[in-house]
Amino acid sequence: MPAPRPSESAEAARAAAQQAEFNEKKWVWVPDDKDGYLAGWVNKEEGDFGEVIMAAGGDFRTVPLYALSKMNPPKFDRVEDIADLTFLNEASVVNNLRLRFGSGAIYTYSGLFLVAINPYQSLPLYSDAIVQQYRNKRRDENPPHIFAVAERAWVNMGEERENQSILITGESGAGKTESTKKVIQYLAAIATDVHPSHSRSPTIVSSATMPNTGLPRSDSFRRGHTVSPSMSSGGGSHLTARGRLGLLERQILQANPILEAFGNAQTQRNNNSSRFGKFVRITFAPDGSIAGANIDWYLLEKSRVIVRSEAERSFHVFYQLMAGGGALKENLLLGGGIEDYEYLNKSRREVDGVDDKEEWSALKGALDTVGLTPAEQSDLFRIVAAILHIGNIAITSTRADDAVMPDPSQAERVCHLLGIPVAEFTRAVLRPRTLAGREWVSQARTKQQALEELGALCKMLYEKSFGALVDKINLALDRPSSKSTFIGVLDIAGFEIFEINAYEQLLINYTNEKLQQFFNHHMFVLEQEEYAREGIKWEYVNFGLDLQPTIDLIEASGSIIGILSCLDEECIMPRATDLTFTNKLHGMWAAGQENGVRHPGCDKYEPTRFDQGFIIQHYAARVEYRTDGWLEKNKDPLNDNLTRVLAASSDRYVASLFAEYADAPPTPAGPGGAGNMFTAGKKRAMKKGAFRTVAQRHKEQLSSLMTQLQATQPHFVRCIVPNSNKKPGRVDIPLVLDQLRCNGVLEGIRIARLGYPNRLPFVEFRQRYEVLTPGIIPRGYMDGREACRRMVKTLELDEAIFKIGTSKIFFKAGVLAELEERRDMLLFEIFSRLQAVARMWTARRQMKKVLNRAVAIRTIQRNARVYGELREWPWWQLYTKVFVLYWPLPATTTSSGRKKPS
C-alpha cells in the first residue's frame, strides 16, 4: 500500500522546522573521498581551518575553510533548475541531483543544460499522455523532461524559422541513444498530430509489410538489460502512437534498428552500445509535417570487427546473421556456427536475454520498411560474410619468413563473395607489387604483415559498407526542400579519460572540447544579449574563447601547426615512428616556442615523464595520452594493390565501395613498407581524397558539423551514468561528479558564476525583499527600478555584486542566498514575536479563566457550608418556608451574605 501523502500543511510545517533548524547552524558540505561530500556544520573557526561537526554520526573534522562548500537552505532542495541554487558549488549541484533522482526525477535543468540520469529501470515517463502534457507548454509549466527540450526546439523552429539542434553527450551507457530516440519519438508524434493522416513517400513499402517489431526497437536488447523501457508505458505508448504514424515517420524510426544492428555492440558498460557518433537531422515542411531526415555519422569503431576484449561482442549484425540468416547463410557460404569463425569465437557470443534471431527479423523488417531492396540487403550481408571468411584465412610462414596461404579454399570463398580474382587477391596480400624507382618489384610479406593487411581490409570493408548503408538510408529519407527547416539531434560520446588514453580518445576529447566551446560561446552570446537588452554595463570575459588554446594545440594548421597536423606530417616522413613523432611534439611545445613563435597552446601541453606520450590540459581534466601506434592508426593504411583489385571487382557494390581507388597510380616502394599509400609523398597524399588521414577526415567532418551547429539554435542534454553496475536507484556520487566535470555541466556553472546568474524581475524582488527595508518605499506607486535602487542602497549591497537592468535586477552567485538568509532571520524574528504575543494573550485568557473558576469554587463551598449549618435550625426552616411565599430563595450568597442569626 502506498504511504499516505502528508498533508500540505504538514509538509509546510516540516519545511519550516527544517528551515528553523538550518538557520541555527552554519551548514556546509565537507569533501569526502568515498561519498563525494558530506553534510556538517561549522562548530568553530580558527585561522584558515574550521572545526566541523558531521551531521551523520556527529564526529568532528578539522577542514581547511577553502575546502568547505556552503549548503543551500532546505527550500532549495530538489529545485528543478540547478541555476536557481544560490550557492552554486559542486556539492550542492550533486546533492540536488541525488535528491531528485531519489524521488524518481531523472531530469533536472542546469541553466541551458538538461541533465538526464540513466534510471536503469523503466519509468512511466514517455507515454502518449506525457507527450500531450508537454505539447504547447513552456519549460516552466512542466517538470524537466527530454520532451520539454524537444518541444522547445519545435516551437523555436516554428516561431523563428530557424534550424535547431539538440546536442546529447555523455559517457557510454549514460542514455544518449535512449534520449535521442525519445526526442525522435516526440517529434514524430507531434508532427503526426499536426497532420494525422500524413504519410509521404508512399513509394517504398506499403504499411502492410511493416514488421511487427515495435518502435524504436530492440525490445530484446533492453530486456537483456536490467530494464526494458520500451516495454513499459513508454514502449506501449509507441505502439499506440505507431498506429497513427505516417510511413515516412515510421521509416525514420525504423532507420534506428538498422543503425543499431550495424553500428552497435555489446560492451562491458552497455549491452547495446553505439560504436559511432551520429547527427540525425529531421526536416520539417513549413506546415510542421516531417519532410525527411538525414544521418551523418562519426568515428565508427571499426577495429571491433577484428578485435575486442573477451567480455564484449562484435557488431550485432554478425550474430544476428549467424542466428537468423537461414537460407541466406548458405548463399553466403556461412556454414556452422559462431564458434567456427575466428573473428567471433574469441570473445563473448551472446548477450543475456537477447534473442539474436528475433533481432534478425526486426532488422529485416526495418530494412524493408526503410526501403532497401532485397539486392541491396544482400550486398550488405555479403560484406559481413566476407569479413567472417577473411578472418578464417590461415596464414603461415616459410623458412624465409615469407607469408603463405596453405589453404586457398578460404580465400576462394572470400573472392567469390567480393567478386575478385583469387590469384590477384592472394598476390596483393602475400606479395604486393610496388614501384621501386622505375621498376616493378614484388615484395614478400611476413605472416604478421599479411595478417595485419587482412585485418585492415576487414576494417575498411566494414566502414565503407556502413557508410554506404547510411547513404542508402539517407536516400530513402531525404526530401531536401529549400523551405524546410530541421531539428538535428547529435548523439556523440562524451569526454573520455581512461587509464591508457590512445588516439581514439584524443579525437573524441578534441570533439568534446569543440562542442564545449560551442556551448560556452552560445552561453556568452545569450548572456551578452540579455545584458544588452537590460542595458547593463559590464566587463565580461569572453568564455567562448576560453578553450581556444587547447583546440589550437590539437587542430591548428598553417604556419603554426597542431598535434594532428604534426602527426599527418610524420605519417609521410620516411623512417618516422611513434617515438620520432612524440619527440617532435615535445620539441615544439614543451620548449614553449615553435620557430620562435610562441604557440597559443603551449600552456596546455606537457610531455609525460616516463612513457612515450604527452599531457593535454582539457577543460574537463588533464589527460595523459600514450602515442603507441598513432602513425599506423592515423594512416589507416591498406595497400593499394588490394584496393585496386577491389575497385575492379565484378560485383557492382564492392567496386562502388572502392571506386575512389580505381585510378590510383601504383605507389613506389618506400621505407615505410611496400605499397603503403603514405609513403607516396606529401603532395599526392594530401591531394587525393582517398589518401586522407584519419585526422584530416575527422577535422573535416567536425568542421562541417560545427558549421551546421553554428547555423542552428542549440539545446543541450547531458546524460549521466549513476553507477557502474547498471543498478536502478543507486547513485555513486564520485562517479557522477566526474561526469559533471567532464560533460561541461560544472564548466557551465563556473561560467555562470562569472556573470550574474541569479536574476529577478523588479516586482518579484520588491515583493520578496521589501520586508528587509521597511519604510524605504513610500505607499502608492513607485517605479520598479527606483524601488530596487532604494532597496539595494538600504541593504548596503556592494555595487560589484548586483546590476540593475531595465526590468530585472541581476546578482552574482550567492548574493540571493545571503538576502534569503537575512529575510529568513527577519521573518523568524517577526514570527517569534508574533508567536510570543499570541501565546501571552492565550495564556492570559487561560489564567483569567482559572482565576474565575477558583472564585466560583470558593463561593459554592461557602454556600454549601452555610446551608449545612442552617439546615436544621427551625427559624431558618420557617424563614425559608415563609420567604419563598414572598421572594424566591437566592441561589447563592456572597461571602458578605447572610449570617446565622444569633
Ligand SMILES: Nc1ncnc2c1ncn2[C@@H]1O[C@H](COP(=O)(O)OP(=O)(O)OP(=O)(O)O)[C@@H](O)[C@H]1O
Ligand atoms: N530514460 C531511460 N529510461 C530507462 N532506461 C534507460 C534510459 N536511458 C538509458 N536507459 C538504459 O540504459 C541503457 C544504455 O543507454 P544508451 O544505450 O542510451 O546509452 P548510451 O549513452 O547511448 O551508450 P553508448 O555510448 O555506449 O551507446 C539502455 O539500453 C537502457 O537499458
